[in-house]
């Protein structure tokens with residue numbers, strides 16, 4: 050074996066993963082070759098340092114619980130009373146239901162997991178918001194052919210327009226699941242249509258979809274927003290989430306201008 | 313007690329055994345996720361999700377001795393999901409000032425950590441799985457879905473690049 054071939058085997062030799070025959074060929078070569086002996090030492094040292102580096106980052110626990118609370122608070126700037134209430138309620142609901150409470154009993158059973166403490170902190174935060182949440186009226190409504198829990202916030206649009214905007218958003222979501230790029234673009238502003246063309250995969254999702262909850266259209270900084278809570282058949286924690294859909298007026302109707310995905 | 317006994321005990325529903333497994337493997341898995349994602353907060357979320365999923369599914373792990381590669385695969389999948397989520401987020405959240413970890417290694421390791429960070433994703437990934445998660449080439453190949461030979465050559469290339477960026481004496485073979 051020449052030096053270049055030995056070079057390729059050094060790492061496996063150091064990790065003791067070569068068969069005996071090959072290992073002894075390498076050992077013999079190292080004995081008689083100063084260049085490869087030096088390369089071996091270099092690599093052995095680097096490998097050792099890399100293995101140590103894997104222990105060099107100690108995840109801190111203290112930040113985790115407040116971090117989730119902060120996450121709720123800094124989700125997005127808030128404007129308007131109705132928006133504050135619904136944004137806070139949805140943020141808490143989505144984090145509690147999707148991230149932590151997916152298997153809540155389980156998390157509590159594992160005392161060392163920071164997530165158990167995070168749940169406790171979140172529940173305190175959630176209690177503070179419960180009143181706000183309770184003040185929101187909810188009722189079942191049929192929207193876009195689906196029976197959904199409708200969260201009634203301070204409406205930004207009259208009833209007919211509100212309904213039209215919600216249905217437009219739901220049509221957009223359906224197109225995400227049918228993989229119909231053309232339909233997505235037709236429902237979107239030119240700007241979003243261009244982003245969809247550039248990165249179609251970002252806007253497509255597979256599996257069956259179940260709609261759970263929708264809010265009245267809220268207004269923020271000239272844009273209309275609707276939150277849709279839903280789940281699909283994608284596995285585990287990724288399967289329950291919320292789409293935040295921003296809409297703009299266009300002629301008699303609406304166009305989707307942005308889509309965010311929250312846990 | 314070694315990992316294998318802890319796994320067997322956790323599979324029987326022993327929470328303390330699972331907690332011990334988490335404590336033992338937390339740093340290496342976190343380092344792996346941090347190396348893949350580049351964000352300490354995302355890495356921490358990925359690990360939290362991964363540990364919860366592992367606890368939920370530990371009964372399905374057939375060979376208790378393969379806990380580490382099994383766990384690393386879950387972490388990698390969470391990292392991939394985090395990548396997807398980040399890509400979908402249109403509104404970018406501000407970067408928090410604090411990191412989600414303390415660096416407890418020697419000062420001399422900081423340059424090495426920076427050098428690893430400057431590798432491209434494929435090479436960062438094999439370094440993370442090979443050394444931070446301490447896995448065998450075959451296990452890495454299984455997780456990444458590439459041939460073992462590809463993993464080996466990526467490891468060797470990554471090591472060469474690390475040596476170069478650390479300014480180590482060139483050991484290139486003169487032909």
Ligand SMILES: [Zn+2]
Nearest residue numbers: 052082084085
């Ligand atoms: Zn040689």
